[in-house]
Amino acid sequence: MKNENQALPVSKNEKIKVTFEDLTSEGLGVAKVDSYPLFVIDGLPGEEAIVKVTKLGKSYGFARIEERLSSSEDRIPTTDVLGTQVGTMPLQHMRYEAQLKFKQNMVIQDFKRIAKLPDIEVLPTIGMKQPWGYRNKAQIPVRAKDGKLVTGFFRKNTHDLVPMENFHIQDPKIDEAIVKVRDILQEYGVKAYDEKKHTGNIRHIMVRRGTYTGEMMIVLVTRTAKIFPKSKIVPDILEALPEVVSIVQNVNPKRSNVILGEETIILHGEDLYHDTLLGHKFAISSKSFYQVNPLQTEKLYQLALDAAQLTGEETVIDAYCGIGTISLALAEKAKQVYAMEIVPDAIEMAKRNAEENNIENVTFEIGAAEEVMPKWAEEGIQADVIVVDPPRKGLDAGFIEAALTVNPDRIVYVSCNPATLSRDLRIFADNGYEAKQAQPVDLFPQTLHVETVVALTKIK
Numbered sequence: 272m273k274n275e276n277q278a279l280p281v282s283k284n285e286k287i288k289v290t291f292e293d294l295t296s297e298g299l300g301v302a303k304v305d306s307y308p309l310f311v312i313d314g315l316p317g318e319e320a321i322v323k324v325t326k327l328g329k330s331y332g333f334a335r336i337e338e339r340l341s342s343s344e345d346r347i348p349t350t351d352v353l354g355t356q357v358g359t360m361p362l363q364h365m366r367y368e369a370q371l372k373f374k375q376n377m378v379i380q381d382f383k384r385i386a387k388l389p390d391i392e393v394l395p396t397i398g399m400k401q402p403w404g405y406r407n408k409a410q411i412p413v414r415a416k417d418g419k420l421v422t423g424f425f426r427k428n429t430h431d432l433v434p435m436e437n438f439h440i441q442d443p444k445i446d447e448a449i450v451k452v453r454d455i456l457q458e459y460g461v462k463a464y465d466e467k468k469h470t471g472n473i474r475h476i477m478v479r480r481g482t483y484t485g486e487m488m489i490v491l492v493t494r495t496a497k498i499f500p501k502s503k504i505v506p507d508i509l510e511a512l513p514e515v516v517s518i519v520q521n522v523n524p525k526r527s528n529v530i531l532g533e534e535t536i537i538l539h540g541e542d543l544y545h546d547t548l549l550g551h552k553f554a555i556s557s558k559s560f561y562q563v564n565p566l567q568t569e570k571l572y573q574l575a576l577d578a579a580q581l582t583g584e585e586t587v588i589d590a591y592c593g594i595g596t597i598s599l600a601l602a603e604k605a606k607q608v609y610a611m612e613i614v615p616d617a618i619e620m621a622k623r624n625a626e627e628n629n630i631e632n633v634t635f636e637i638g639a640a641e642e643v644m645p646k647w648a649e650e651g652i653q654a655d656v657i658v659v660d661p662p663r664k665g666l667d668a669g670f671i672e673a674a675l676t677v678n679p680d681r682i683v684y685v686s687c688n689p690a691t692l693s694r695d696l697r698i699f700a701d702n703g704y705e706a707k708q709a710q711p712v713d714l715f716p717q718t719l720h721v722e723t724v725v726a727l728t729k730i731k
C-alpha cells in the first residue's frame with residue numbers, strides 16, 4: 272500500500288525527487304507531485320531536490336529538503352542561519368533583485384486572484400541600495416540561560432530563545448545598545464522573566480533610534496513596577512550610550528504574547544525621541560507606530576503625496592494617521608487635512624508634531640477609522656482626496672462605506688498587505704473607483720513583507 276489515503280500521490284516520510292515551480296507568499300518552495308502541492312522551506316523555483324514528506328493534508332502537504340540537487344541562480348549563501356531559524360530573515364537565501372521580483376509578483380498574483388483586477392499594472396518593486404541594517408526599532412526578549420541574562424529571538428513557532436547579538440537587518444547601533452543594556456541589568460542582578468512560572472522581571476528590551484537624528488529611546492519592559500536599583504541603572508545606561516534621550520519602563524504584568532503593557536514610567540527625559548521624515552521633525556512616543564525603515568518610507572510617502580495630486584485647494588482626509596507623518600506632508604500641499612487614529616498617545620504626538628512644524632491646517636481626532644469616518648461623512652466633511660494607511664487587516668467595511676458617501680475624487684491607498692489591499696480594491700472597483708498602476712516599495716528587505724501604493728480615481 273503506497274499511503275493511507277489512496278487519493279494522495281505521496282505518503283508521509285516518503286523521499287521523493289521534485290522540482291520547485293513556485294514560491295508561496297510565506298517564501299516556501301512549491302513542488303507538485305501529480306498536481307498535489309508540497310510546500311518546502313528553502314526551495315527556490317527551478318531547483319531540484321530530494322525531499323522527505325513531513326505532513327500531509329487533503330489538498331496540500333509539507334516536506335523537508337534532504338538533498339539539494341541543483342541550485343537556482345537566485346540563490347546566495349545565507350548571511351546568518353539563525354535569521355532563518357528564528358524567522359527574522361526568511362528571504363536571506365535569495366539575491367536581493369530576486370526578492371524584489373518576488374514581492375512584485377506577490378502583488379500581481381493577489382490582484383489577479385483576490386481582486387480579480389489583472390489589468391492593474393504592478394511596477395517593479397523599489398528597493399534599497401543597502402538592504403541591511405535598516406530597522407530603527409527592536410523589541411528583543413530577555414530570558415535566563417545558565418544563570419545569565421540572554422537576548423535573542425524565539426525559534427519559529429516556539430518560545431525557545433535563540434541567543435543572538437547581530438540581527439543584521441537592525442541598525443547596528445541598536446544591536447550594540449541591546450547588549451549594553453542587557454549587561455548593565457545583569458550587573459545589578461535583575462532577574463529575567465520566566466514565562467512558565469510567570470516570575471522574574473525583565474521581559475523585553477526595546478530600542479528605537481532616529482535614523483536621521485541619532486536620538487535613542489530605551490524601553491525596559493518589566494513584569495512588575497518595582498525593580499532594580501533604578502538610581503544606578505539609569506546613569507549607567509546614559510554613560511554607556513550617549514545617544515539616549517529617553518529611558519522608560521513599561522510594566523506588563525500579564526501572561527501574554529503582547530509585548531507592551533499599559534503602564535509607562537519615565538526614568539529619564541520624556542516618553543519620546545525624535546526623527547525627521549520628508550523634512551519634518553517628529554516626536555515619537557514608546558507606544559506610537561513609526562515606520563521601521565525611514566529611507567524607504569520617504570520614497571513611499573512621496574509616492575502617496577504625488578498620487579494625491581494636491582494644488583493647495585483640496586480638503587484631504589488622512590485615515591490611520593499614527594503620529595501624523597503623512598498628514599503633515601499632505602497639509603503643506605492642501606487647504607485642510609482631517610486625520611484620525613485609534614491610539615490616543617499617537618494623536619497626542621501628532622498634535623505636538625503639527626505645532627512644532629508650524630502646521631495649522633490639520634485637525635486630529637482620536638478614534639477608530641470605522642467610527643470616525645461615518646461621523647465625518649454625516650457632519651458633511653467634503654474631502655477631495657482620502658489617503659488610507661491601515662494596519663495589515665486592511666480597511667473596515669464600515670470605513671469603506673462611509674468613505675464612498677464622502678465621494679472623493681481620489682483615494683490613495685498605502686498598504687502593508689497585498690491580500691487585504693486586493694480585497695478592498697475589489698470593493699472600490701465595484702463602486703466606481705479605478706486604479707491603473709500599483710507601486711510596491713521594499714521597506715523590509717530579507718523578509719516577506721512589502722508596501723504598495725495605489726492611486727484610485729473616481730470614474731466620471
Ligand SMILES: C[S@@+](CC[C@H](N)C(=O)[O-])C[C@H]1O[C@@H](n2cnc3c(N)ncnc32)[C@H](O)[C@@H]1O
Pocket residue numbers: 560561562590591592593594595596597611612613614617638639640641660661662687
Ligand atoms: C500602518 S500604520 C500607519 C500610521 C501612519 N500613517 C504612519 O505611516 O506613520 C497604521 C496605523 O493605524 C492605527 N490603527 C489601527 N487600527 C485602527 C483603527 N481601527 N482606526 C484608526 N486607526 C487604527 C495604528 O495605531 C497605526 O498607527
